[in-house]
Amino acid sequence: MTVTCKSETAKMYKEKFQSGGKGKCILFREDWWTPNSFQEYAGSKSRKYLSSIKCLGRPLSEFVESGELNPTLQHSNRRKSNDIKNQYDKGVHFGFSKEEKIFQRSEKQLKFK
Numbered sequence: 001m002t003v004t005c006k007s008e009t010a011k012m013y014k015e016k017f018q019s020g021g022k023g024k025c026i027l028f029r030e031d032w033w034t035p036n037s038f039q040e041y042a043g044s045k046s047r048k049y050l051s052s053i054k055c056l057g058r059p060l061s062e063f064v065e066s067g068e069l070n071p072t073l074q075h076s077n078r079r080k081s082n083d084i085k086n087q088y089d090k091g092v093h094f095g096f097s098k099e100e101k102i103f104q105r106s107e108k109q110l111k112f113k
Contacts, residue, residue: 001013001014001055002055003026003038003053003054003055003060004053004054004055005038005039005042005044005049005052005053005054006042006043006044006052007042008028008038008041008042010026010027010028010029010033010038011026011027011028012025012026012027012035012053012055013025013026013027014069014070015072016072017035017069017070017071017072018071018072019035019071020034020035020036020049020050021034021036022034023071023072026038028041035049035050035053035060036049038053039052039053048061050064
């Protein structure tokens with residue numbers, strides 16, 4: 001997609017878009033640029049590239065809000081931890097296995113007899 005910022009025009013590749021300071025997704029003057037660096041080079045005083053960089057006269061923020069432009073998540077090779085607290089923070093739910101639930105139900109039934 002062709003993007004502009006001030007008087008500069010470049011080509012943005014949606015599949016390479018990550019976020020402002022990451023992911024060199026803008027091809028400008030035969031070099032790859034991040035949205036932040038492209039905006040800075042163009043002379044924009046805005047601190048928000050989503051409003052200063054435009055495509056078809058619309059700011060990139062509109063494309064993100066509509067879902068037409070989604071930042072891809074590129075994970076670095078970070079060490080993975082098996083720490084329970086860390087997994088809990090990531091939204092991993094701990095519960096009983098199917099066998100444990102069946103055992104608990106049978107225990108409850110025995111108590112009522």
